[in-house]
Amino acid sequence: MTFEEARALDAADPLRSARERFALPDGVIYLDGNSLGALPKGTSTHLADVVERQWGQGLITSWNKHGWIDWPTRVAAKLAPIVGAAPDELLIADSTSVCLFKLLGAALAARPDRKVILVEEGSFPTDLYIAQSLAKFMPAVQVCAVPRDRIPSAINAQTAVLMLTHIDYRSGARHDMKALNAAAHDAGALTLWDLSHSAGAIAVDLTGSGCDLAVGCGYKYLNGGPGTPAFLYVAGRLQDELRSPISGWMGHADPFSFAGSFKPVRGIRRFLTGTPSILGLAALDCGLDTFADVDLSEIEAKAEALTETFIDAVEARCGDQVALASPRDSAARGSHVCFAHPEGYAIMQALIARGVIGDFRPPDLMRFGFAPLYNSFEDAWRAADALGEILETREWDQPRFRERQSVT
Numbered sequence: 001m002t003f004e005e006a007r008a009l010d011a012a013d014p015l016r017s018a019r020e021r022f023a024l025p026d027g028v029i030y031l032d033g034n035s036l037g038a039l040p041k042g043t044s045t046h047l048a049d050v051v052e053r054q055w056g057q058g059l060i061t062s063w064n065k066h067g068w069i070d071w072p073t074r075v076a077a078k079l080a081p082i083v084g085a086a087p088d089e090l091l092i093a094d095s096t097s098v099c100l101f102k103l104l105g106a107a108l109a110a111r112p113d114r115k116v117i118l119v120e121e122g123s124f125p126t127d128l129y130i131a132q133s134l135a136k137f138m139p140a141v142q143v144c145a146v147p148r149d150r151i152p153s154a155i156n157a158q159t160a161v162l163m164l165t166h167i168d169y170r171s172g173a174r175h176d177m178k179a180l181n182a183a184a185h186d187a188g189a190l191t192l193w194d195l196s197h198s199a200g201a202i203a204v205d206l207t208g209s210g211c212d213l214a215v216g217c218g219y220k221y222l223n224g225g226p227g228t229p230a231f232l233y234v235a236g237r238l239q240d241e242l243r244s245p246i247s248g249w250m251g252h253a254d255p256f257s258f259a260g261s262f263k264p265v266r267g268i269r270r271f272l273t274g275t276p277s278i279l280g281l282a283a284l285d286c287g288l289d290t291f292a293d294v295d296l297s298e299i300e301a302k303a304e305a306l307t308e309t310f311i312d313a314v315e316a317r318c319g320d321q322v323a324l325a326s327p328r329d330s331a332a333r334g335s336h337v338c339f340a341h342p343e344g345y346a347i348m349q350a351l352i353a354r355g356v357i358g359d360f361r362p363p364d365l366m367r368f369g370f371a372p373l374y375n376s377f378e379d380a381w382r383a384a385d386a387l388g389e390i391l392e393t394r395e396w397d398q399p400r401f402r403e404r405q406s407v408t
């Protein structure tokens with residue numbers, strides 16, 4: 001892959017104008033949208049309006065006047081085409097960790113005769129911690145963690161819930177959602193998917209692949225901004241059966257009756273707990289607007305082409321100095337790629353100093369996320385070239401790049 005070839009791919013890219021929807025800093029190649037998405041151009045103005053006019057002038061009347069009370073479902077509806085769900089199967093609420101707790105707790109209660117939460121070894125830590133914490137509250141419940149290749153054979157009549165991250169946060173490896181949903185359902189288990197590294201990065205079809213439950217971050221590929229709330233999905237066919245283990249007043253059938261006992265509202269809103277984060281929702285609303293008129297198949301195709309371009313360019317430029325730690329088969333990966341190097345941390349710091357922003361995951365992985373809406377093929381080529389130069393010149397071998405920071 002030459003620079004000219006990368007430029008030609010950009011010229012033919014049906015999504016190339018979507019980059020204009022973002023306020024990316026000049027001179028930066030941003031390959032960390034899988035940690036924190038870029039700032040949409042519309043967010044600052046919208047937030048200022050929500051703060052100054054709606055909150056400042058409208059004060060408490062804005063809960064009705066501007067419909068704040070419905071934002072958790074109104075904003076969620078914009079996510080529906082991105083994850084292949086019906087609008088009333090989605091809700092914006094809490095953090096991904098809290099949403100996981102709620103849906104896992106609800107699923108366990110719906111399978112009272114089964115005791116096992118089946119997870120993948122090496123899943124994102126919060127997923128494992130949430131499963132472990134529920135098992136502590138429900139002493140009969142056990143967490144069974146198995147390697148990726150043993151998941152299908154580990155599903156059995158004891159499995160209450162199969163809980164998996166669709167795209168692995170390190171390797172970018174993709175699970176076959178449809179096949180695993182079918183295997184779980186054949187055994188009578190429910191499925192809960194963490195879509196944090198999938199939603200907005202690749203084509204997700206929650207309905208078509210038969211998912212029961214799902215959660216995901218709003219601040220990664222959905223561009224909702226730091227700490228914006230997460231989303232949760234409950235298939236319509238399960239909504240009346242399942243109940244959140246954290247019953248708060250916002251999930252009540254009539255919250256403003258201030259009744260002394262809990263009665264869940266019908267539908268997805270029963271998974272609300274407390275007062276929604278209106279400023280976070282306002283930012284996520286703008287993040288989701290960056291997907292307006294975008295076809296999911298174009299997202300999927302570009303994720304595949306960008307990651308393939310990057311892998312080809314890195315391998316051509318760096319040879320065997322780095323090792324691909326992501327699936328080579330594009331159908332088996334998401335929209336980020338990891339390369340391993342024993343000095344990966346220092347190399348990533350050197351890349352960041354040059355304006356190529358990726359991140360590092362221990363013990364030795366340099367992780368590069370490609371957001372189909374705003375990353376270009378030129379970004380992929382330039383990042384690979386910078387990596388090659390840093391390795392060639394040992395630019396990374398400096399104390400300032402070796403010094404560890406708390407958030408990377």
Ligand SMILES: Cc1ncc(COP(=O)(O)O)c(C=O)c1O
Pocket residue numbers: 035095096097098124126127165169194196197217230
């Ligand atoms: C797969 C996955 N799940 C969950 C989270 C964290 O979610 P939250 O901090 O919103 O609870 C992350 C964060 O990077 C993640 O990668």
